[in-house]
Amino acid sequence: MTTSHAALSVRGLCKNFGALTVAQSIDLDxxxxxxxxxxxxxxxxxxxxxxxxxxxxRADAGTILLNGEEITGLKPEARVHRGLVRTHQIxxxxxxxxxxxxxAIAVAERENFAWRLLRFTPQWRRCxxxxxxxxxxxxxxxxxxxxxxxxxxGQQRLLEIAIALVLKPRVxxxxxxxxxxxxxxxxxxxxxxxxxxAEISILMIEHDMDVVFRFAREIAxxxxxxxxxxxxxxxIAADPQVRAVYLGRSAP
Amino acid sequence: MTVRPDMSAPxxxxxxxxxxxxxxxxxxxxxxxxxxxxxxAGAYLTLxxxxxxxxxxxxxxxxxxxxAGIVTFGQAAFFGVGAYAAGLLSxxxxxxxxxxxxxxxxxxxLLGLVTGVLILHTEGVTLMMLTLAIAxxxxxxxxxxxxxxxxxxxLQGMQISPLFGVFPFDLWGQTGYLYALGVLFLWFVxxxxxxxxxFGRSLDGIRQSPRRMRAIGTPVWWRLIAVYTxxxxxxxxxxxxxxxxxxxxxxxxxxxxxxxxxxxMLILGGTRRLYxxxxxxxxxxxxxxxxxxxxxxxxxxxxxxxxxxxxxxxxGGLMGVADWLHHAAARLWLGTARK
Ligand SMILES: Nc1ncnc2c1ncn2[C@@H]1O[C@H](COP(=O)(O)OP(=O)(O)O)[C@@H](O)[C@H]1O
Ligand SMILES: [Mg+2]
Numbered sequence: 001m002t003t004s005h006a007a008l009s010v011r012g013l014c015k016n017f018g019a020l021t022v023a024q025s026i027d028l029d030x031x032x033x034x035x036x037x038x039x040x041x042x043x044x045x046x047x048x049x050x051x052x053x054x055x056x057x058r059a060d061a062g063t064i065l066l067n068g069e070e071i072t073g074l075k076p077e078a079r080v081h082r083g084l085v086r087t088h089q090i091x092x093x094x095x096x097x098x099x100x101x102x103x104a105i106a107v108a109e110r111e112n113f114a115w116r117l118l119r120f121t122p123q124w125r126r127c128x129x130x131x132x133x134x135x136x137x138x139x140x141x142x143x144x145x146x147x148x149x150x151x152x153x154g155q156q157r158l159l160e161i162a163i164a165l166v167l168k169p170r171v172x173x174x175x176x177x178x179x180x181x182x183x184x185x186x187x188x189x190x191x192x193x194x195x196x197x198a199e200i201s202i203l204m205i206e207h208d209m210d211v212v213f214r215f216a217r218e219i220a221x222x223x224x225x226x227x228x229x230x231x232x233x234x235x236i237a238a239d240p241q242v243r244a245v246y247l248g249r250s251a252p
Numbered sequence: 253m254t255v256r257p258d259m260s261a262p263x264x265x266x267x268x269x270x271x272x273x274x275x276x277x278x279x280x281x282x283x284x285x286x287x288x289x290x291x292x293a294g295a296y297l298t299l300x301x302x303x304x305x306x307x308x309x310x311x312x313x314x315x316x317x318x319x320a321g322i323v324t325f326g327q328a329a330f331f332g333v334g335a336y337a338a339g340l341l342s343x344x345x346x347x348x349x350x351x352x353x354x355x356x357x358x359x360x361x362l363l364g365l366v367t368g369v370l371i372l373h374t375e376g377v378t379l380m381m382l383t384l385a386i387a388x389x390x391x392x393x394x395x396x397x398x399x400x401x402x403x404x405x406x407l408q409g410m411q412i413s414p415l416f417g418v419f420p421f422d423l424w425g426q427t428g429y430l431y432a433l434g435v436l437f438l439w440f441v442x443x444x445x446x447x448x449x450x451f452g453r454s455l456d457g458i459r460q461s462p463r464r465m466r467a468i469g470t471p472v473w474w475r476l477i478a479v480y481t482x483x484x485x486x487x488x489x490x491x492x493x494x495x496x497x498x499x500x501x502x503x504x505x506x507x508x509x510x511x512x513x514x515x516x517m518l519i520l521g522g523t524r525r526l527y528x529x530x531x532x533x534x535x536x537x538x539x540x541x542x543x544x545x546x547x548x549x550x551x552x553x554x555x556x557x558x559x560x561x562x563x564x565x566x567x568g569g570l571m572g573v574a575d576w577l578h579h580a581a582a583r584l585w586l587g588t589a590r591k
Contacts, residue, residue, distance in 0.1 A: 054467070056463075056466065075471070076466045076467070076469075077466060077469045077470055077471045077472075078469075080466075080467070080468060080469030081469050085467075086467060088463075088467070092461055092463050092464040092467060093461070093464060094456070094457050094460045094461060094464060095460065096460060097456065097457070097460065101453065104453075105450070105453050105454060105457050105468065106468040108450035108453070108454070109454070109465075109468045109469045109470050110468075110469065113450040114449075114450045114451045114454050114470075114475070115451065116449065116450065116451075117445065117446060117449050117451060118445075120449045120450055123450070124449075124450060127450070163467075163468060167468060167469065
């Protein structure tokens with residue numbers, strides 16, 4: 001047990017916004033290659049949890065280990081360089097920049113090219129090529145040179161995931177990857193999610209129960225900043241407590 | 253199926269002046285004009301030198317504000333401090349122009365670094381107020397420290413030795429013009445490379461979305477400090493040039509009006525183009541000089557009106573207009589070529 005760590009291990013994570021508690025001593029482990037679904041009602045603190053893990057919010061208490069190393073005090077960018085990568089519930093993209101450059105900028109950060117001010121052209125070409133390859137893998141290679149603002153929202157969502165992937169994450173936190181996408185376009189996103197490399201440990205927040213139950217091998221339920229329960233999709237679907245607080249409303 | 257954009261339509265980048273195979277040829281135009289000015293300007297050469305200095309200063313604002321999105325209205329602080337530093341060095345230490353230029357640049361960069369560390373964690377209106385406050389403080393300090401700066405009388409008694417020990421700074425400003433042009437060219441090439449480097453592209457990203465950049469692992473704060481320092485250095489060079497070519501530094505070089513004027517020049521020319529700073533500053537200086545002979549009041553009226561039109565209707569400034577003309581001409585030419 002001493003040699004194998006959880007990919008991500010959270011202990012006693014707490015966060016309050018004034019009187020509002022968004023994380024109440026959260027304990028959670030993400031095993032290597034995990035597919036964990038995080039569900040919970042609106043305002044439960046799911047996005048805040050991702051912000052805490054990535055360092056975009058500072059925790060009041062608790063520890064976060066990434067592959068057994070403590071990252072609790074690290075800056076967001078340092079966590080990214082160690083392999084902890086997220087996507088956003090609402091697109092956060094460089095809208096005036098082309099798709100492939102959105103990706104190339106991410107590759108350049110991953111490779112720490114930014115301080116090279118001389119003879120960067122070959123590196124930058126490699127970054128662009130890698131970006132184009134990722135777009136091809138998602139079936140949108142023909143859009144490479146278009147500005148992000150020109151795309152429909154669904155394809156922008158795909159780019160959000162593509163950027164996370166070129167960062168070569170070990171742990172990937174997906175915050176409602178299909179949020180805001182019309183049903184007709186959502187299947188492209190679900191297809192991309194199904195093809196994510198098996199070795200990446202993934203936590204996915206998702207509202208659509210069909211999607212969660214298809215994607216996740218394990219589900220955690222978050223209610224008012226507390227992990228209510230964790231279990232297999234079958235166990236969660238059958239849990240009366242979960243049905244009461246969450247599934248009850250959307251169950252047929 | 254999902255909707256896709258029209259693939260046959262050229263992208264914005266492809267329509268820009270300077271894009272494509274013979275795009276480099278467009279570089280010849282501004283620099284050619286600048287060089288030709290040397291031969292034809294005659295008595296107006298000192299005005300040309302002033303324009304070159306303003307171009308360099310405006311370029312520094314394009315880097316910080318245009319590319320990186322740092323809303324600075326206090327860039328004049330670096331211009332003025334560079335000018336005073338170069339002036340003081342020439343009075344107290346050495347009259348060598350190159351050393352003076354390097355010193356003015358370095359002091360301004362240092363000031364940029366220190367103030368950048370202090371203020372760049374803020375953004376928006378707060379940041380804007382802080383840049384104004386710092387510039388005002390430095391202006392007030394220069395006015396008070398009369399022993400050092402000469403106060404209201406300005407810095408007197410500057411001596412600048414011949415450039416490279418060979419070319420004296422003559423009364424007609426010939427050496428000064430070519431000196432300023434050479435320095436501007438070096439900085440321009442550097443800026444051109446920087447904005448195309450991964451570093452420059454990350455600045456463009458930070459302007460659009462700091463949150464996105466943090467999510468891909470960009471140390472946003474450090475990048476902003478780096479570009480702020482760089483822009484301060486560039487403004488310091490511009491100030492040093494002005495001090496050396498005028499052999500005088502006045503309190504007006506620290507005036508917030510300098511920042512404001514350069515900002516107008518930048519918007520007039522077009523932000524995030526580098527040549528926008530070039531065209532905007534040159535245009536402003538020349539038109540101002542022409543118009544001031546007739547009526548200074550109407551001049552401000554004209555420039556104000558032009559700015560309103562630019563901001564409301566022509567987002568890309570003069571460079572945007574040039575793009576549009578270029579595009580229209582290209583279409584016309586292609587159209588006739590096909591027939
Ligand atoms: N920066 C913030 N400051 C104050 N309150 C916040 C902040 N971010 C989120 N909240 C609040 O915390 C609660 C949890 O939000 P969030 O984590 O976005 O929930 P979820 O993603 O589960 O829908 C909400 O009530 C939200 O309004
Ligand atoms: Mg959320």
